[in-house]
Amino acid sequence: MKHTLKSLPLSNSFAKLPEDFYARVEPSPTLNAAELIHFNPAAAKLLDLLPGCHHSTEFKAIFSGNQSINNAAHIAMRYAGHQFGQFVPSLGDGRAIMLGETTNSLGQAWEIQLKGSGMTPFSRMGDGRAVLRSSIREYLCSEAMFGLGIATTRALCITACDDKVYREQIETSAILTRLAPSHVRFGSLEYFYYRDKFELLKQLIDYVIHYHYPELSGNDNPYLALLQEVIARTAKLIAQWQAVGFCHGVMNTDNMSILGLTLDYGPFGFLDSYNPHHICNHSDHAGRYAYDQQPQVGLWNLACLAQTLTPFISEDDARQALDQYWQIFATEQQQLMARKLGFENHNDDLEPLTKSLLSQMQQSQTDYTCFFRQLCDLERDNNQANPTLKDMFLEPERFDQWLKDYRQALRQYAPPDMSRQIDMKQANPKYVLRNHMAQLAIEKAEQEKDYSEIDRLIRLLQNPFDEHAEMQGYANPAPESVEQIAISCSS
Ligand code: AMP
Numbered sequence: 001m002k003h004t005l006k007s008l009p010l011s012n013s014f015a016k017l018p019e020d021f022y023a024r025v026e027p028s029p030t031l032n033a034a035e036l037i038h039f040n041p042a043a044a045k046l047l048d049l050l051p052g053c054h055h056s057t058e059f060k061a062i063f064s065g066n067q068s069i070n071n072a073a074h075i076a077m078r079y080a081g082h083q084f085g086q087f088v089p090s091l092g093d094g095r096a097i098m099l100g101e102t103t104n105s106l107g108q109a110w111e112i113q114l115k116g117s118g119m120t121p122f123s124r125m126g127d128g129r130a131v132l133r134s135s136i137r138e139y140l141c142s143e144a145m146f147g148l149g150i151a152t153t154r155a156l157c158i159t160a161c162d163d164k165v166y167r168e169q170i171e172t173s174a175i176l177t178r179l180a181p182s183h184v185r186f187g188s189l190e191y192f193y194y195r196d197k198f199e200l201l202k203q204l205i206d207y208v209i210h211y212h213y214p215e216l217s218g219n220d221n222p223y224l225a226l227l228q229e230v231i232a233r234t235a236k237l238i239a240q241w242q243a244v245g246f247c248h249g250v251m252n253t254d255n256m257s258i259l260g261l262t263l264d265y266g267p268f269g270f271l272d273s274y275n276p277h278h279i280c281n282h283s284d285h286a287g288r289y290a291y292d293q294q295p296q297v298g299l300w301n302l303a304c305l306a307q308t309l310t311p312f313i314s315e316d317d318a319r320q321a322l323d324q325y326w327q328i329f330a331t332e333q334q335q336l337m338a339r340k341l342g343f344e345n346h347n348d349d350l351e352p353l354t355k356s357l358l359s360q361m362q363q364s365q366t367d368y369t370c371f372f373r374q375l376c377d378l379e380r381d382n383n384q385a386n387p388t389l390k391d392m393f394l395e396p397e398r399f400d401q402w403l404k405d406y407r408q409a410l411r412q413y414a415p416p417d418m419s420r421q422i423d424m425k426q427a428n429p430k431y432v433l434r435n436h437m438a439q440l441a442i443e444k445a446e447q448e449k450d451y452s453e454i455d456r457l458i459r460l461l462q463n464p465f466d467e468h469a470e471m472q473g474y475a476n477p478a479p480e481s482v483e484q485i486a487i488s489c490s491s
């Protein structure tokens with residue numbers, strides 16, 4: 001059954017927990033009139049909303065925080081977190097308010113959250129608002145990640161208005177409506193663990209298992225099973241990030257999802273040229289969250305999560321669970337790299353091949369996405385080296401040798417050209433959200449209130465493996481002049 005906003009069944013299972021876990025809070029109305037600047041039909045489907053529902057004034061009013069919806073409890077969640085390695089005992093949704101949760105006809109529950117809808121008891125020094133630029137970036141990237149097949153929160157729409165917000169400069173505000181089965185973070189558990197509130201901690205974990213991991217409840221120790229499952233999901237998630245060249249930028253434990261989703265898009269970036277030490281967050285001076293640090297940081301964060309479970313599991317069990325991380329990560333990463341290279345399965349012969357390729361790409365600053373996409377078209381037995389590929393390397397002879405070895409491996413292990421090429425094009429996106437693409441959409445929105453570029457990018461990035469011949473320009477490497485757009489935490 002499809003719903004209008006009035007008939008949308010909203011509940012809030014999280015708000016049935018004691019108020020220790022959240023604060024009840026209403027969105028603050030905007031000062032100036034809000035407009036709906038983009039709507040994502042794919043996300044509306046998840047909520048079983050009627051097509052066209054976004055044309056109503058009610059839609060705009062609800063998703064800009066100017067009108068309440070269906071009496072569900074509106075809450076801001078409480079959490080703590082390790083930020084850049086330092087424990088911060090009190091964080092919480094300082095600018096996000098969950099409107100409630102709806103369960104669709106497939107039985108999937110989706111929490112609906114406004115981000116940027118005004119102050120909450122957790123706002124600390126902040127204004128509770130989000131700027132247009134960061135809202136557009138999160139909106140585009142969460143849908144891009146979904147298009148890439150990577151677990152992520154989703155985005156329903158953006159509303160914006162002329163209300164001023166003060167960052168490094170004066171900007172205008174926007175509200176992103178975000179969807180996730182749960183927004184519980186590692187930091188949600190840390191809040192209670194570090195206050196020795198183990199009864200409440202247990203209640204929170206039981207909630208997570210009951211609603212989001214019901215299959216684990218029959219285990220001898222469901223808490224250990226939960227840890228093992230979150231470790232597995234997180235290891236696989238980060239392997240996927242690495243495979244597409246995604247850098248999160250702020251992998252603090254308050255940004256790590258208990259469901260293994262990509263959560264809280266801030267100064268993220270996709271690799272342009274292949275530089276494993278790439279730091280996408282301008283404020284991350286030490287490179288703690290550099291591209292090649294992400295797998296290690298994932299484990300560090302999981303160790304923080306494991307710590308919070310020690311009232312319920314032995315330290316030995318926690319350690320053994322964490323010991324599985326590298327194995328799970330490596331298996332996933334090897335498999336993803338094998339698929340990127342056109343092989344159905346990883347084998348040991350592919351290891352030196354991958355290593356040599358990445359080292360040459362690093363040396364030559366080869367564009368990561370473009371190279372793999374163009375490699376898809378290689379013909380196994382046509383020994384005339386593909387000239388455009390060769391142009392991407394500083395030492396063409398060395399690359400030639402690599403191609404020879406690669407062709408040999410293809411003959412040995414890969415399906416014939418036609419089916420390999422099709423498979424490779426499902427493993428190597430033609431389009432990723434490069435900073436300059438988001439930047440263009442932001443500039444048009446900020447300067448001209450022209451939101452057409454957001455629309456174009458959403459359509460493109462929701463299907464990044466398709467050719468979209470008319471959009472070829474978006475598949476090119478970033479122009480050199482814009483490769484260094486600096487993105488900071490400020491949002
Ligand atoms: P983030 O960097 O967006 O993951 O946010 C880190 C913490 O700061 C979270 O507790 C946020 O809710 C809070 N925060 C970020 N920006 C604001 C803001 N403008 N107003 C209030 N709280 C904020």
Ligand code: MG
Pocket residue numbers: 254255264
């Ligand atoms: Mg955050």
